[in-house]
Amino acid sequence: MDIEQFRKAGYAAIDHICDYYANLDKRPVSSSVKPGYLAPLLPTAAPEEGEDFAAIAADYGRVIEQGLTHWQHPSFFAYFPTAASFEGILGDxxxxxxxxxxxxxxxxxxxxxxxxxxxxxxxxxxxxxxxxxxxxxxxxxxxxxxxxxxxxxxxxxxxxxxxxxxxxxxxxxxxxxxxxxxxxxxxxxxxxxxxxxxxxxxxxxxxxxxxxxxxxxxxxxxxxxxxxxxxxxxxxxxxxxxxxxxxxxxxxxxxxxxxxxxxxxxxxxxxxxxxxxxxxxxxxxxxxxxxxxxxxxxxxxxxxxxxxxxxxxxxxxxxxxxxxxxxxxxxxxxxxxxxxxxxxxxxxxxxxxxxxxxxxxxxxLRGFGAAGFRAHIRQGIALNATFGALLAASDILTLVTPPALALTVFRLAPPDRDLDLAALNTLNASFFARLAVRPDLAITQTVLNGVFCVRFAIGAARTTEAHVRAAFDVITEEARTALALWESAV
Amino acid sequence: MDIEQFRKAGYAAIDHICDYYANLDKRPVSSSVKPGYLAPLLPTAAPEEGEDFAAIAADYGRVIEQGLTHWQHPSFFAYFPTAASFEGILGDxxxxxxxxxxxxxxxxxxxxxxxxxxxxxxxxxxxxxxxxxxxxxxxxxxxxxxxxxxxxxxxxxxxxxxxxxxxxxxxxxxxxxxxxxxxxxxxxxxxxxxxxxxxxxxxxxxxxxxxxxxxxxxxxxxxxxxxxxxxxxxxxxxxxxxxxxxxxxxxxxxxxxxxxxxxxxxxxxxxxxxxxxxxxxxxxxxxxxxxxxxxxxxxxxxxxxxxxxxxxxxxxxxxxxxxxxxxxxxxxxxxxxxxxxxxxxxxxxxxxxxxxxxxxxxxxLRGFGAAGFRAHIRQGIALNATFGALLAASDILTLVTPPALALTVFRLAPPDRDLDLAALNTLNASFFARLAVRPDLAITQTVLNGVFCVRFAIGAARTTEAHVRAAFDVITEEARTALALWESAV
The missing domain is CATH 3.40.640.10 (Type I PLP-dependent aspartate aminotransferase-like (Major domain))
Known part of the structure; x- marks a missing residue:
């Protein structure tokens, strides 16, 4: 690839990244590919002759992106956030x-x-x-x-x-x-x-x-x-x-x-x-x-x-x-x-x-400034407070520990049933299993001293209150479904 | 930075990289900044408010690039090469x-x-x-x-x-x-x-x-x-x-x-x-x-x-x-x-x-293909053979060990003087000191079982026979100068 071919391919890469972020919230958050999906889509060895870069870039969009989990998606609430900013991309x-x-x-x-x-x-x-x-x-x-x-x-x-x-x-x-x-x-x-x-x-x-x-x-x-x-x-x-x-x-x-x-x-x-x-x-x-x-x-x-x-x-x-x-x-x-x-x-x-x-x-640090950096962190904390307030008003979800900054740990705990820990854990595992397959958000589980819990971590730069409220609605809906199925089974 | 600002800054970054490689051989290979050069050019803390990216990018060219050693420079023969290809940049x-x-x-x-x-x-x-x-x-x-x-x-x-x-x-x-x-x-x-x-x-x-x-x-x-x-x-x-x-x-x-x-x-x-x-x-x-x-x-x-x-x-x-x-x-x-x-x-x-x-x-691997990848390696080996042939014909430089792939280790060893190891080492250290401050190539030293040597490693993608021959001329010139100075001093 010579310099002018690189200029063209570089512009195209920048455009691709722009499109990616412009449309990120329309994608499912997690990949739904199955183990081993990629090898059949690729040759078993490097090509003998070099390929045109346009074909390589197209394959990135065709075979790779379907296998990515989108950690910068505004509805990514799993693990902890993984940051991306345009300033960071340019620095790299x-x-x-x-x-x-x-x-x-x-x-x-x-x-x-x-x-x-x-x-x-x-x-x-x-x-x-x-x-x-x-x-x-x-x-x-x-x-x-x-x-x-x-x-x-x-x-x-x-x-x-x-x-x-x-x-x-x-x-x-x-x-x-x-x-x-x-x-x-x-x-x-x-x-x-x-x-x-x-x-x-x-x-x-x-x-x-x-x-x-x-x-x-x-x-x-x-x-x-x-x-x-x-x-x-x-x-x-x-x-x-x-x-x-x-x-x-x-x-x-x-x-x-x-x-x-x-x-x-x-x-x-x-x-x-x-x-x-x-x-x-x-x-x-x-x-x-x-x-x-x-x-x-x-x-x-x-x-x-x-x-x-x-x-x-x-x-x-x-x-x-x-x-x-x-x-x-x-x-x-x-x-x-x-x-x-x-x-x-x-x-x-x-x-x-x-x-x-x-x-x-x-x-x-220069692009955001200290003020802009703090504003990003405060936004995450404020969004988590919103999520915590919604939880506090819920009739079936409850906090396991106090919310921490932009992280909330909760579980399904219907107040008018007298369930022991084992029963609650079973119920919550089936609740989480429903959340885990949702394409419209990503969320993870944990166990705290024997208590099965669900973790909700905020921090992607594009997450807004609307995404948090939508996630809460999905969580509540799946909680009700999980509870109804569980009650019909016991 | 919003998406359209990123597009503009991204294009500008790609253009900057194109210019960098188009003009790389006109730069000195190594930086000549002194320890502590950078801190006085920068504020002591992050700015409170975010800055325009054009100013940040300009500072990259203004304060950072002068402090870089250009490992991809065609006259970089120090250490071992550090690769850069446009395909690699795009992948990253x-x-x-x-x-x-x-x-x-x-x-x-x-x-x-x-x-x-x-x-x-x-x-x-x-x-x-x-x-x-x-x-x-x-x-x-x-x-x-x-x-x-x-x-x-x-x-x-x-x-x-x-x-x-x-x-x-x-x-x-x-x-x-x-x-x-x-x-x-x-x-x-x-x-x-x-x-x-x-x-x-x-x-x-x-x-x-x-x-x-x-x-x-x-x-x-x-x-x-x-x-x-x-x-x-x-x-x-x-x-x-x-x-x-x-x-x-x-x-x-x-x-x-x-x-x-x-x-x-x-x-x-x-x-x-x-x-x-x-x-x-x-x-x-x-x-x-x-x-x-x-x-x-x-x-x-x-x-x-x-x-x-x-x-x-x-x-x-x-x-x-x-x-x-x-x-x-x-x-x-x-x-x-x-x-x-x-x-x-x-x-x-x-x-x-x-x-x-x-x-x-x-x-x-796709952009070069196996054939293109091998051609790059063979070019390095061939250029080193050229360098080795020039050395073999030299009246004052001699190989210390046989050339290895794209690496040659040699020293200044005037054939008609009867110098012991200590004297040869002193002479070579002063010879190398002259090479080390040259702006037009980068080269490193080593010691092999007590013998002070100079290393010449080829491998940057833009190195051609002309760069190798020019480097050999510089090395020979500095060898003659070092020898003349040494002889006038002893």
Whole structure:
């Protein structure tokens, strides 16, 4: 493809994307293809001769798009949102057009320097303390692929810091224990699996809204100390996946004052973005994050308008990362590098090369401005309040936990029947099964301490009150049908 | 930004990219900015109100591009190439426009299914045995970010396979040893650092062209067994970073016949792409890869025309990956999933979410066709032969090792002076220092068993014979100047 053919194909791609978003709400949200749908539509090997790009682009529309679930659809309420903005698309386009592996400062200075600057913009937007700012040269932030990778990096740093403590040495890897809770995202278990370390999932209680309390943490630390195990890290969550629970960071902070050997990683993959709005900061324990977190992660690619992937990870001490991940021989280390005058981001993550992700974050923060960014988050919270009000007025649906920001967890619970937990779970499973096959919305399930629930997560940029009300009507209709069928069967 | 504003900004971005490539060879290859250049050009925080996109795009050209090193410049001969093709740019554009996290089949079926199909296209293109094909349902391949991540994933799988062997159990993590050579890419040391495992770098010899031989491997295995250490994996390299060395895989295969507990990962990050040309396959030991490798990695984003990131990782037994990385509780596992009818790629890598990378690989393989892809690789090899012929005729430059595919390692070595190694190294360091500041080419250094050398790596799609000859002239001129200055100083 020569330059003029690219210009033509590029314009056509832009037009295709415009059409996609102009008509997105007319599509079914989820794909209805069956497993194995694609292979029969494609040759079994690459063509010997190159093909005309118009045919390739047409196949994207013909065979690929039917197999996509549309995460930016205004009626996508499943999992958590995955962001797309035109600013983010353009940032990624410029970055991918002149790719470079960005592994150190000199291999493309702009990549490293923009990341340093824009991570500070993001830190300020969220209210993170200057301790986490790159400009201060002690802590700092970098863009990773996902919250799982961010947590894995933090775990490696925590392990190395722990093993280097004179008070903990010598420790065997088999003695180390990583703490999570039963509500922590799979990233906790995965970090343990990848690193071959024990993971202990602390129990949380419904009466604590599924949040970790200080007493449970203290008890676990005492039990493990008595048993000769060595807890070296806690992954606490601000906004759990299942229900948006916020672990009690002030209590955790108080307990960890007596355990400085335990690294505190705060995973706020979804909810952390909401810290851009000052009115959320008390509930999300920003002060405790700023005072006590060794590392903090949130994903701009979820609710934060930046196209996947854009996981922001901040650490209080950048040397904890480079001590753990730097494979530069000692004689090549410089005071310059350690002080952050020149940052080599290869020592801040697992791989060597990395994409130029800061460009899309920069484009989004400039294109929306802080005010526009906050307006997007507040819109999600307001829409969820609307959904919560509709639920409160419902005669058959009820909240399982208080709504959290833009996430609501509820279930079908007819008030005038005396159903036990098992019966309610069966009823709700059949209710959810009806929702799961609806083409006009996407929604997911969860289980909270044995209670089967339905999750409703708002955050796509194009979702309006009309979409939320329409979804509530569909949910109510399916709830009534599920209840009627269930009653006729029992 | 609304849809029509995006259309306008998108067209402008495409035009910018067209101009960039039309004028790329008129730019200096490397950036000449100084550390810290960017921050003074930018505000210290995100703007409160959103900005017009035209201003943002203009700033990309004004403040970012001056800080880029142009890895696609036709006179970029440093490190290894980083690919960009218009097909790759377009594939990434479509993928980023409708982002989804792709963590399992159902969250966007097309992403999983296209990856399954296109990885098989790539496997066939490179001549990999059907054992590695997804379609066969036993082994298979997936796209990772980088060769470092691919090696890390393979190491986790190797560790878990080893620990599960009845003959090796119980093992302590502290006893495990990962084998690399002194020429292995930093990915080996990094995998050891991340996982907290011992790494042993086996020595290689100049007379073996820096390749690992079977006898050295056997001796190391015997030494470690005698010392109670447990080697569980060897990362062998096909095409080392420093000199393109190819570890002797047939000899390694013979040794590992007696050590089935040792996982063989073949890292062919750069050179593996050349397997698309049948004439390279004997020298790159394809038969031994097919017979003996437990995992194999090459990066399409280096020499393979697919924009960063696109590291292809194949494994002989997909269950070795899912056993190591699957955190789905046992009661959710299905014969369906294990047999590969439905693949959940979250269990094939470190994170949960992943980009839709197969789209750009599909676009490239279709747009170029197998013939066009091979022609690109053969062009790089032919240009390197031209460079090698020029070197052979030089009166002051000499090869350090035989040229490897599109990589040549040489040094300044005036034939009529009797210089010892230290003197030659000093001379070459000053020679290289002159090359490093040239704006009209980019080139890198290496050290091979104590010998300071200069590396010349070809592979950018726009490099022609004229660029190679011009580079050779510059190199010769700087060599003469460096020699004259050195002689006047001693």
């Amino acid at each position: 386009l410029y970055a991918t057009a002149a790719p470079n592996p960005g592994f150190n400062w000199s291999c493309s200075p702009a990549c490293t320097e923009l990341e340093g600057v824009v991570m500070d913009w993001a830190a300020q937007l969220l209210g993170l303390d200057t301790a986490f700012h790159n400009a201060a040269g002690v802590g700092g932030g970098a863009l990773q692929t996902t919250a799982s990778e961010s947590a894995l990096i933090a775990t490696v740093a925590a392990r190395e810091r722990f093993l280097a403590l004179p008070t903990q040495s010598p420790s065997k890897l088999e003695e180390l224990v990583l703490y999570v809770t039963t509500q922590t995202h799979s990233l906790g278990l995965k970090a343990g699996r990848v690193l071959g370390l024990q993971v202990r999932a602390l129990e949380v209680r419904a009466e604590d809204k599924y949040a970790l309390r200080g007493a449970a943490l203290r008890q676990a630390l005492e039990e493990d100390a008595a048993a000769g195990r060595r807890p070296f890290m806690l992954i606490a969550t601000v906004g759990t996946t299942s229900s948006g629970a916020v672990d009690n960071l002030p209590e955790i902070q108080a307990v960890l004052k007596d355990h400085p050997e335990v690294w505190l990683h705060v995973d706020a993959a979804w909810a952390g973005i909401a810290l851009c709005c000052p009115e959320t900061r008390d509930a999300l324990f920003l002060d405790a994050i700023n005072a006590a977190a060794d590392s903090f992660c949130t994903n701009f690619h979820k609710w934060g308008l930046v196209n996947f992937d854009a996981s922001t990870l901040w650490v209080r001490d950048r040397k904890s990362l480079t001590d753990a991940l730097d494979i530069t021989p000692p004689f090549l280390r410089t005071a310059h590098g350690d002080a952050g005058t020149v940052v080599d981001y290869r020592n801040w993550h697992l791989a060597l090369g990395r994409r130029f992700r800061s460009l899309k974050l920069w484009f989004v | 554009l479509y993928a980023t426009a409708a982002p989804n996290p792709g963590f399992n089949w159902s969250c966007s079926p097309a992403c999983t299914e296209l990856e399954g199909v296109v990885m098989d296209w790539a496997a066939q293109l490179l001549g990999l045995d059907t054992a590695f094909h997804n379609a066969a349902g036993v082994g298979g391949g997936a796209l990772q970010t980088t060769a470092s991540e691919s090696a890390l994933i393979a190491t986790v799988a190797a560790r878990e396979r080893f620990l599960a062997l009845p003959t090796q159990s119980p093992s302590k993590l502290e006893e495990l040893v990962l084998y690399v050579t002194t020429q292995t890419h930093s990915l080996g040391l990094k995998a050891g650092r991340v996982l907290g495992l011992q790494v042993r770098a086996l020595e290689v010899r100049a007379e073996d062209k820096y390749a690992l031989r079977g006898a050295a491997l056997r001796q190391a295995l015997e030494e470690d067994a005698a010392a109670g250490r447990r080697p569980f994996m060897l990362i062998a390299t096909v095409g080392t970073t420093s000199s393109g060395a190819v570890d002797n895989l047939p000899e390694i295969q013979a040794v590992l016949k007696d050590h089935p507990e040792v996982w063989l990962h073949v890292d062919a990050a750069w050179a593996g792409i050349a397997l698309c040309c049948p004439e390279t396959r004997d020298a790159l030991f394809l038969d031994a890869i097919n017979a003996a490798a437990d995992s194999f990695c090459t990066n399409f984003h280096k020499w393979g025309l697919v924009n960063f990131d696109a590291s292809t990782l194949w494994v002989r037994d997909r269950k070795s990956l899912t056993d190591a990385l699957d955190i789905t509780p046992p009661f959710l596992r299905t014969a369906h999933g294990d047999a590969g009818t439905v693949v959940d790629y979250r269990n094939w890598h470190l994170a949960l979410g992943r980009r839709f990378r197969s789209l750009k690989l599909w676009f490239v």
